[in-house]
Amino acid sequence: MSIKIPNSPEADPSVLQIWGGAPLKGHVRISGAKNSALVLIVAALLCSEDCRLRNVPALVDVTLMGEILLSLGVKITQTGDVLDINATTIGKSQAPYELVSQLRASFFAIGPLLARLGAACVPLPGGCTIGARPVALHVRGLQLMGADVQIEHGMVNAYIKGNRKRLKGAKIYLDYPSVGATETLMMAATLADGETIIENAAQEPEVVDLANFCNAMGAKIQGAGTNTIVICGVPQLHTADYAIIPDRVEAATFLIAGAITYSELTVSPVIPDHLTAAIAKLRDIGAQVVTDSPDCLRIIPGSSLRGTDIETLPYPGFPTDMQAQFMALLSLSEGNSLVSETVFENRLRHVPELNRMGADIRVKNNHAIIRGVPMLSGAPVVATDLRASAALVLAGLAAQGKTTIQGLHHLDRGYEQLENKLLKVGAKLQRLPQSQANISPVSAINSDALIPS
Structure with a gap:
């Protein structure tokens, strides 16, 4: 649809x-919370089965995020405030510039895409003109997890280095408790090999909502809502039915x-x-x-x-x-x-x-x-x-x-x-x-x- x-x-x-x-x-x-809905829709990319999100608000940003997932080959069906997402097959790892440039939160797809496919190509984000929101914290964290990340011509290209098929667990300290970086790295770590610890993590309720959704899909995340989040990577996630805060x-x-x-x-x-x-x-x-x-x-x-x-x-x-x-x-x-x-x-x-x-x-x-x-x-x-x-x-x-x-x-x-x-x-x-x-x-x-x- x-x-x-x-x-x-x-x-x-x-x-x-x-x-x-x-x-x-x-x-x-x-x-339903706009800032939760956007990241939970992206998090559904981590699951190779059907996922259902409830209490999804009817917003322009949510529509744009749905379009971004559709452009990646994901199947989406919407009925009222219920969104069914099937990311069994992700057709490509590059998100379209014309959509991502309008929506800051779409950059967070780099974490799930890298975790699922081993590669991701995402344009630098757009959004409200309220100030610089650098992605340096996202990039540094992904690099610590074994990704090679290059920024060229407004695009962020990332892939897992060497012969590894999965990202690796790492200890990551955020210089600032960025919500976006916390969420991106937490999603990437759910499918990584080993344990990831994010210190000075953001404590927002939306971070907790993301952790609860990932855990409902079989992830192993502890500490969300505190400044230290521990994620034990699992090989894959399963279907879940979840209501947004x-x-x-x-x-x-x-x-x-x-x-x-x-x-x-x-x-x-x-x-x-x-x-x-x-x-x-x-x-x-x-x-x-x-x-x-x-x-x-x-x-x-x-x-x-x-x-x-x-x-x-x-x-x-x-x-x-x-x-x-x-x-x-x-x-x-x-x-x-x-x-x-x-x-x-x-x-x-x-x-x-x-x-x-x-x-x-x-x-x-x-x-x-x-x-x-x-x-x-x-x-x-x-x-x-x-x-x-x-x-x-x-x-x-x-x-x-x-x-x-x-x-x-x-x-x-x-x-x-x-x-x-x-x-x-x-x-x-x-x-x-x-x-x-x-x-x-x-x-x-x-x-x-x-x-x-």
């Missing part, structure tokens, strides 16, 4: 118009939607432990977050919002993927706030767009100094990356008047049916073609906002 790629944003641009000030009320169903970033985004509109919302299913940092900051700002059931959270807004400081860090620290959304909330919080972005060096591009709506935010290096204002005003704005788009939606929900958001291809990469979910809880918004919105072209506002991501 072929998966249809959506039209490009340039071919069929649309905008989201939001009339702010509407109170929200009700329940929001949280979709809920999206913690989507859940936190909707909790902020409640706080910024002074509305009570419930979100489920969630894993509250995955949201510890976000919940703590919401409470600092003045909202209550209560647990209605083990997988359901409710936000109760306070009488006022107050500023706080945020520093993004690897998990279990505050997630960089929530920085922009919290900045929208802090722009309406009393007093001064400081947001320090330590993960990506180019992830404050939403600041000019929030300022366009009346926020008072100054940027110095990787710090944003926010002085809370009493109100925001609707304005035409441009989403510059995935999480920035969510921040502008949140700001639009709270602003007076109409906000028109361009660059929705970013939003569609990571939020499943966001506007429909907001409509169901009372938001006033609509998506329509840009030609009907009576606004200036995107290029007049932000010439680089249409870089594919």
Whole structure:
């Protein structure tokens, strides 16, 4: 079954118009985690039998990842949020540039391809323009496992050296706890000969989800969720039926939607432990977050919002993927706030767009100094990356008047049916073609906002 790629944003641009000030009320169903879904789809390449993934979100990035697997000769069938993947036969080891260049996570295929086929050729990755995300950690780890890796003309070529048919176990220390490098090397190690130890590993819930999926297929992985992961390689993996964890970033985004509109919302299913940092900051700002059931959270807004400081860090620290959304909330919080972005060096591009709506935010290096204002005003704005788009939606929900958001291809990469979910809880918004919105072209506002991501 072929998966249809959506039209490009340039071919069929649309905008989201939001009339702010509407109170929200009700329940929001949280979709499967985007960042888990992408890597679990890639991990299915490790298995020479059928695999079934459940709770797969309907996102542009997921569609692209499906297309990449199809291009490698893998069979995929999709029914609702269930994806059946058969990688019994992988027809080729080279992923197509035109797809990989649009999706950062597709680079992770190098690990499973190398483990299964002994060779892989993958273009250097693309994705949101939020900063450099080097693959040096991936490459060094694969080299320690016995791979010869060369980077030429934008392509990463890897193959197992000598007469070996399998990668070999190795002790790998990551200079930085990179999620992508941890996941790539963990997947490669599942089929390696011997034991692999990854030290200073990323501890994100998505890493744990990947380990649990691999273990469901017969891998032997211990320590996921800690900074040391031990993988004992096995000759092959078997079929598995696995449900993806809920999206913690989507859940936190909707909790902020409640706080910024002074509305009570419930979100489920969630894993509250995955949201510890976000919940703590919401409470600092003045909202209550209560647990209605083990997988359901409710936000109760306070009488006022107050500023706080945020520093993004690897998990279990505050997630960089929530920085922009919290900045929208802090722009309406009393007093001064400081947001320090330590993960990506180019992830404050939403600041000019929030300022366009009346926020008072100054940027110095990787710090944003926010002085809370009493109100925001609707304005035409441009989403510059995935999480920035969510921040502008949140700001639009709270602003007076109409906000028109361009660059929705970013939003569609990571939020499943966001506007429909907001409509169901009372938001006033609509998506329509840009030609009907009576606004200036995107290029007049932000010439680089249409870089594919």
